[in-house]
Amino acid sequence: MNVHDSERMAGMLENLGxxxxxxxxxxxxxxxxxxxxxxxxxxxxYSELGEIRLLKAKNPGLVIGVAGCMAQREAQTIRRRVPExxxxxxxxxxxxxxxxxxxxxxxxxxxxxDLECDPTPATPVHRTSAISAYVNIIFGCNxxxxxxxxxxxxxxxxSRRPSEVLDEISELNELGYREITLLGQTVNAYGHDLGRLxxxxxxxxxxxxxxxxxxxxxLRIRFTSPHPMYFNPKLVETIAGLECVxxxxxxxxxxxxxxxxxxxKRTYTVDxxxxxxxxxxxxxxxxxxxxxxxxxxxxxxxxxxENTMKVFREIEFDQAYMFAYSPRHSTEAFDWPDDVPLQxxxxxxxxxxxxxxxxxxxxxxxxxxxxxxxxxxxxxxxxVLKMMGRTRANKLVIFxxxxxxxxxxxxxxxxxxxxxLWGFKGDVTRSLEIAPPSRVLMELQMA
Ligand code: SF4
Numbered sequence: 001m002n003v004h005d006s007e008r009m010a011g012m013l014e015n016l017g018x019x020x021x022x023x024x025x026x027x028x029x030x031x032x033x034x035x036x037x038x039x040x041x042x043x044x045x046y047s048e049l050g051e052i053r054l055l056k057a058k059n060p061g062l063v064i065g066v067a068g069c070m071a072q073r074e075a076q077t078i079r080r081r082v083p084e085x086x087x088x089x090x091x092x093x094x095x096x097x098x099x100x101x102x103x104x105x106x107x108x109x110x111x112x113x114d115l116e117c118d119p120t121p122a123t124p125v126h127r128t129s130a131i132s133a134y135v136n137i138i139f140g141c142n143x144x145x146x147x148x149x150x151x152x153x154x155x156x157x158x159s160r161r162p163s164e165v166l167d168e169i170s171e172l173n174e175l176g177y178r179e180i181t182l183l184g185q186t187v188n189a190y191g192h193d194l195g196r197l198x199x200x201x202x203x204x205x206x207x208x209x210x211x212x213x214x215x216x217x218x219l220r221i222r223f224t225s226p227h228p229m230y231f232n233p234k235l236v237e238t239i240a241g242l243e244c245v246x247x248x249x250x251x252x253x254x255x256x257x258x259x260x261x262x263x264x265k266r267t268y269t270v271d272x273x274x275x276x277x278x279x280x281x282x283x284x285x286x287x288x289x290x291x292x293x294x295x296x297x298x299x300x301x302x303x304x305x306e307n308t309m310k311v312f313r314e315i316e317f318d319q320a321y322m323f324a325y326s327p328r329h330s331t332e333a334f335d336w337p338d339d340v341p342l343q344x345x346x347x348x349x350x351x352x353x354x355x356x357x358x359x360x361x362x363x364x365x366x367x368x369x370x371x372x373x374x375x376x377x378x379x380x381x382x383x384v385l386k387m388m389g390r391t392r393a394n395k396l397v398i399f400x401x402x403x404x405x406x407x408x409x410x411x412x413x414x415x416x417x418x419x420x421l422w423g424f425k426g427d428v429t430r431s432l433e434i435a436p437p438s439r440v441l442m443e444l445q446m447a
Pocket of ligand 1: 145
């Protein structure tokens, strides 16, 4: 989500005539996009601003902006600690950036921090890939997970109008994009605020996926992040039945214990979560399932943590993003005792990571010998004679080749000869579709 927010801000600045630079000392505008989900990026912001304010001392015309979740949540602190900041821009108000830059140039400090504003106006986008694109479909979040800073930074849910989403995807399809990731904090809540169509049917996430499939069933469609409570049999059927939807489900679980889930206000039980996974696996046998999980949340007992380990063994995720809990301001749990000692949080995290790594390797090993359709992303960063790409299940695949033989955007079939944590090494068995060289040029220009 933040990567795409940065693409939108870069697009708006480009539209104003700015060009990107690697030399901050020569910049006219420096904009830091921030995240408040975890603690470390917060510290990083102030150390970066410490450097940037020195540049402003030499170049008083420099416009300094802080955007994203920290700008929204920490506006007063940022203003107090770094008065040189000209612009504070919350993630819901990104489209106000051109106005705020203009005001800042006339010496006016200005903020775009209205949590109630309409976040949906379209903006130019500077896309960082010519193959894969992000498309926002719903902004904000109506849940109130007790550990989470997102609702206080991004405000309540608002779906984008379907015509705008579908027009953007049609345009990307015509430009030759091969893969689109639909974005939303609760992406499968899409449409609940949009009412009904003329024939009385509801606009929902399943409806949107069906319309996207009509644009081009060969587009690879991914989505992040869905919420377990918004899964129902119709959505599972739709995902299973549409060619465009990739066989990968990222479904945050957060804990494998019902008491802990209750304290987190996740609104589902382990059993509900398990049922969603089982339903998907029954209809999409090759689906890869990934998750997010927190260790050491307030009050997490040894037994609760062991339950999470048990669910990890049972479900066998393909991958997991695992974090030790850190309290965030303006969340319900911030006022609760952070009573799991740091050492215990870290030990639990290390055990969970070790377990998950074993599961991931084993699952990948079991698939050695199979062939996969791979979308070529580019040259491997470790070996110039190797290329890399992703399967529909989002596994990384490394194979011999060069950008001349398999330009980025090509589709190839690769036989998995060796498994590693994130995917496979193998050999191309068949070229399915070779992308035109112009795509390579475009990639280079964008890089
Ligand atoms: Fe945060 Fe919960 Fe909303 Fe996800 S669903 S963004 S964890 S409040």
